[in-house]
Amino acid sequence: MASGGPGDGPLGLGRGILLAYTLRRLLQAIPVILLVTLIVFLLNAAIPGDPGRIRLGQRADPAAVEAYNEARGYNDPIPVQYFNYLWRLFTQFDLGESDVKAGKSVNEILEESFFVTLRLALLSIIVALIVGIGAGILSAVKSRTAVDYISMLIAIIGVSMPVFWLGILMIIYVAPVLGLPRTGFDDTNTYTMLRSLAMPASALGLLSSATIARLSRSAMLDVMTQDYIRTARSKGLAESVVVLKHAMRNAAIPIVTVVGNSFGYLLVGAVLTETVFALPGLGREVVEAIKQRDRELITGGILLMSFVFIGVNLLVDLSYAVFDPRIRDDRS
């Protein structure tokens, strides 16, 4: 982490330090965001194929293709294109127009698909939290017993399992048993929506729960060997109170962090899940755009996902600082 900056100083200044820390983290995010836009834009410019041809078809009049490219600014030098893109992005939040889906703006397409992905990610994080923290605590409490070894073996298998394969297994074996739709997304009402998201969210959530379980276990084990736990026990408190009240609260910080970070990964990692279950989410939209060489949609989608990822991680870091005063003074 960078040294210097207005937030450095002795601990205990409270709110001022927290505010300074927040400002510093926001300032640090600016070059990262700019660099991300630059990388994505350069990738975009390197994508082969003539956008005019893609939009108007192979047999289109060369003059029309040329006019299309001229009007959309594809003939400008790359730096000019980049600045125009940034300008539109930061002044109007305008990501341009799809080259393939006629007349649709990238914003519209991404907005629709983003909410599918967001719902999927929210449902999966619930699954991941319940299973992951549950298994982690159980393993830590029953440390070095069969329960611990088995749940940790399952967790490492979960880390090694491709999410799309778990999806395939569910499509083959779980869908017919529970009578769930195999693939697709149906949002006519909440019930049908939940039914079509049940398997994707479980697949995605179960695999993320593996990481959460491993981390919760080690965080809990760390805490369980502390002196104040022995004190709590020697006071004659019930084991459940010791575990849930004394240990859990202190193990919560690393767990909250990993859950927050997993949420970012869930939003992005959803691309594989969406493909397997044919959900019209953000990730699938981007992959389809790549296959059809729809430049503006590729760039817009990747940018949106990166911003969401950066934003979520920033929020996690900030909440971490609220919980743990030691973090604010990051001069390490």
Add this chain to the structure above:
Amino acid sequence: MTEVKIGKSPTQMALKRLRKNLLAMGGAVIVLIVFFLAFFPSWVVPHHVDGSGIYTYAEQFRTAEEYQKPPGIPGHPLGTDELGRDVLTRIVYGAGISLRVGLVGTAVALLIGLILGSIAGYRGGRIDALISRLTDTFFAFPSLLLTIGILAVFEKPNEVVIFAALGFVGWPGVARIVRGQVISMRGSEFVLGAKALGQSDFRILIGHLLPNCLGPVVVVSTLMIAGNILAEAGLSFLGIGLPPPIPSWGRMLVDSKEYWVDMPWMGIFPGLAIMFTVLGFNLLGDGLRDAFDPKMKD
């Protein structure tokens, strides 16, 4: 004669701890099996696979019912796929692709990461600030997304493109670890001694500092191989990895999309192969981490 007791080096002690770790040894066995399959596929499966991975069993038959066979029939223990190709043969030949992508992708990341990480750690100052900022930016980027973005540029990505993309995305993890290690050892006696002897910075880095980073680097590389194999499978599954008919495991899964329900074996076995291979490297990597971690010393 008094017997001289020879002390063990940290690496020897780590390897001893590793040998006692049952799960890690299980991982090592899986890894060895995958290596064997990758190098000698024709010893394991009798069917012929040409360079493109095509083996047609279908030629002898006319209807799909005759060549699309479930597992267990003679000569095809894992069944045949929609084109009548032997599933086991394709999985065995797929091991080579997965392993190559895993190993070479990691090697590229190691090369970039070792160079940038050791320069940042050893030089410090501005160049360190620059490299560290760059590393942070890469960490801010979800790696799967960045890989997808890079592959979007290529019409038909070949293996070299995938190696480069995975290496380009993976190096910050290596750089960060190497930088930390180099910084922690930069001021130690053996480095000062080497400096006093007039050795060049380059020789100090190569001869003294980098060998001492070996443990953590081996751990991160092993886990990265697992991650890269998983990533390649994912990219192929999305249809933006290696093009057909290459028998990449991820590709085999997505190509059998229409048949998952009626011919489930096509959706099961390639995934099982991915999972076991990745599990092997993960178990080994976890074991190595425990073995090299001084806190685990008994």
